[in-house]
Amino acid sequence: xxxxxxxxxxxxxxxxxxxxxxxxxxxxxxxxxxxxxxxxxxxxxxxxxxxxxxxxxxxxxxxxxxxxxxxxxxxxxxxxxxxxxxxxxxxxxxxxxxxxxxxxxxxxxxxxxxxxxxxxxxxxxxxxxxxxxxxxxxxxxxxxxxxxxxxxxxxxxxxxxxxxxxxxxxxxxxxxxxxxxxxxxxxxxxxxxxxxxxxxxxxxxxxxxxxxxxxxxxxxxxxxxxxxxxxxxxxxxxxxxxxxxxxxxxxxxxxxxxxxxxxxxxxxxx
Amino acid sequence: xxxxxxxxxxxxxxxxxxxxxxxxxxxxxxxxxxxxxxxxxxxxxxxxxxxxxxxxxxxxxxxxxxxxxxxxxxxxxxxxxxxxxxxxxxxxxxxxxxxxxxxxxxxxxxxxxxxxxxxxxxxxxxxxxxxxxxxxxxxxxxxxxxxxxxxxxxxxxxxxxxxxxxxxxxxxxxxxxxxxxxxxxxxxxxxxxxxxxxxxxxxxxxxxxxxxxxxxxxxxxxxxxxxxxxxxxxxxxxxxxxxxxxxxxxxxxxxxxxxxxxxxxxxxxxxxxxxxxxxxxxxxxxxxxxxxxxxxxxxxxxxxxxxxxxxxxxxxxxxxxxxxxxxxxxxxxx
Numbered sequence: 001x002x003x004x005x006x007x008x009x010x011x012x013x014x015x016x017x018x019x020x021x022x023x024x025x026x027x028x029x030x031x032x033x034x035x036x037x038x039x040x041x042x043x044x045x046x047x048x049x050x051x052x053x054x055x056x057x058x059x060x061x062x063x064x065x066x067x068x069x070x071x072x073x074x075x076x077x078x079x080x081x082x083x084x085x086x087x088x089x090x091x092x093x094x095x096x097x098x099x100x101x102x103x104x105x106x107x108x109x110x111x112x113x114x115x116x117x118x119x120x121x122x123x124x125x126x127x128x129x130x131x132x133x134x135x136x137x138x139x140x141x142x143x144x145x146x147x148x149x150x151x152x153x154x155x156x157x158x159x160x161x162x163x164x165x166x167x168x169x170x171x172x173x174x175x176x177x178x179x180x181x182x183x184x185x186x187x188x189x190x191x192x193x194x195x196x197x198x199x200x201x202x203x204x205x206x207x208x209x210x211x212x213x214x215x216x217x218x219x220x221x222x223x224x225x226x227x228x229x230x231x232x233x234x235x236x237x238x239x240x241x242x243x244x245x246x247x248x249x250x251x252x253x254x255x256x257x258x259x260x261x262x263x264x265x266x267x268x269x270x
Numbered sequence: 271x272x273x274x275x276x277x278x279x280x281x282x283x284x285x286x287x288x289x290x291x292x293x294x295x296x297x298x299x300x301x302x303x304x305x306x307x308x309x310x311x312x313x314x315x316x317x318x319x320x321x322x323x324x325x326x327x328x329x330x331x332x333x334x335x336x337x338x339x340x341x342x343x344x345x346x347x348x349x350x351x352x353x354x355x356x357x358x359x360x361x362x363x364x365x366x367x368x369x370x371x372x373x374x375x376x377x378x379x380x381x382x383x384x385x386x387x388x389x390x391x392x393x394x395x396x397x398x399x400x401x402x403x404x405x406x407x408x409x410x411x412x413x414x415x416x417x418x419x420x421x422x423x424x425x426x427x428x429x430x431x432x433x434x435x436x437x438x439x440x441x442x443x444x445x446x447x448x449x450x451x452x453x454x455x456x457x458x459x460x461x462x463x464x465x466x467x468x469x470x471x472x473x474x475x476x477x478x479x480x481x482x483x484x485x486x487x488x489x490x491x492x493x494x495x496x497x498x499x500x501x502x503x504x505x506x507x508x509x510x511x512x513x514x515x516x517x518x519x520x521x522x523x524x525x526x527x528x529x530x531x532x533x534x535x536x537x538x539x540x541x542x543x544x545x546x547x548x549x550x551x552x553x554x555x556x557x558x559x560x561x562x563x564x565x566x567x568x569x570x571x572x573x574x575x576x577x578x579x580x581x582x583x584x585x586x587x588x589x590x591x592x593x594x595x596x597x598x599x600x601x602x603x604x
Contacts, residue, residue, distance in 0.1 A: 014381075087370070089369070097386065236279035260332075263284050
């Protein structure tokens with residue numbers, strides 16, 4: 001068996017666990033699908049009560065869709081090594097002749113079932129209940145940017161996972177602390193440019209989510225409220241995707257090496 | 271390949287950072303360990319908790335770097351060639367809570383087989399054969415979170431066996447198992463080794479009966495150092511110069527612990543029966559001529575000899591003679 005074949009099998013097996021677990025514990029449908037949809041609906045009602053332009057309702061729906069992927073990256077991918085260690089599986093994965101990126105990718109692919117379901121429900125809520133309309137001509141471009149955003153986002157997730165590997169519970173606490181600020185500076189529920197140029201620029205430089213969401217909104221809803229021109233944001237996303245994937249590979253190796261030197265890979269948390 | 275596992279002057283130090291007025295400190299878990307395990311050997315590492323057994327096994331499994339020294343598995347350096355080492359090894363720990371609770375035994379084993387590139391057909395055929403061989407066939411569809419400790423450990427052993435590693439590491443494989451299940455587990459280990467004479471197995475344990483029962487050779491490890499290494503029979507034979515006795519004493523009235531300090535006596539077991547007011551002491555002397563002086567010392571503490579017997583030397587006695595202390599667990603898991 002070649003290394004590539006082994007890694008592909010590992011990705012499939014790790015993804016399969018997620019899918020089987022989701023089918024056997026259906027409570028996630030309530031917690032991960034219906035409750036986030038209610039939160040999105042809440043923002044739409046606020047905008048309607050304030051008499052905001054209809055486009056803002058579409059911003060909220062697209063923000064809600066992207067939130068699902070961010071959650072999958074943060075808790076499904078970045079925190080995966082932490083959870084595996086907590087369950088006693090980390091040694092098994094670390095000792096296996098496979099890339100760490102395969103384990104993370106498998107988890108992310110498996111998590112797509114729940115993520116796609118959550119996104120679909122929020123999108124359906126927007127289209128069917130709130131009758132939000134998108135520019136049909138821009139959907140293909142939006143889909144392309146969406147895929148590019150996901151690549152960058154999951155690259156970032158892999159980078160973050162190396163921090164979890166090294167700092168364990170400490171990293172988990174920081175991720176929890178950072179969750180709401182990330183929602184804010186990514187412009188999940190309002191146009192990114194409303195943050196003001198310095199904050200929006202800082203957010204766009206670090207968070208592929210902010211750039212991707214802004215570009216998707218411009219292509220699916222029409223230009224007018226974007227932070228930067230779509231082609232600039234797309235180029236920046238491509239650069240971030242390449243950078244994060246490259247850095248993820250390096251940081252995973254570096255962090256594993258450091259963890260093996262310090263002994264934190266094999267010792268119990270705290 | 272002359273050696274399946276080879277270490278030379280292996281040292282591993284853990285650094286504890288400074289904290290709250292305390293300076294940084296170092297702990298040497300392994301101190302100049304030199305070992306040579308031959309292909310096809312079932313080799314035991316025997317030592318008490320904290321002796322360095324698990325640290326050594328983690329280094330051999332590429333989960334921890336050595337601080338210094340040479341470490342090779344299947345002729346490959348575990349630091350430089352770690353990917354190639356990983357293709358050839360597997361490891362199972364005792365009391366391992368690994369796995370995903372919602373998966374069944376069969377599903378769980380399939381998942382782990384995929385990390386080693388087994389095709390699904392080959393993996394399932396091997397898993398089904400082993401599940402039947404180790405008495406888990408009727409539980410193959412049981413979820414992991416419903417397994418008893420013994421069943422879970424059988425599953426863990428299959429996880430290690432099924433990838434057919436050249437070198438398998440078992441870290442305290444019968445830890446926490448009752449005597450019956452532990453005996454079964456030892457049987458599985460023997461069967462797996464007998465299937466292919468080129469397989470090598472390194473087992474760590476602090477159960478003396480397990481080491482004596484299973485291992486071709488044993489290394490006694492204590493305070494991070496290998497104190498002795500040979501076949502159990504040779505270790506015992508080399509110790510025959512000493513004499514092992516067991517004495518029952520009455521009337522010590524709380525002075526039982528003082529027996530440990532008796533000059534010339536190495537105590538390997540001390541048990542007090544409060545109801546009967548007696549103390550049983552197992553001890554080693556350099557030779558029989560030292561017995562009268564030892565008995566006189568016991569009596570000087572107020573003890574009255576109820577019974578005295580001489581015993582065959584066991585690995586426990588060897589361990590006590592070498593390490594200066596008892597493992598204190600012999601028989602728990604026999």
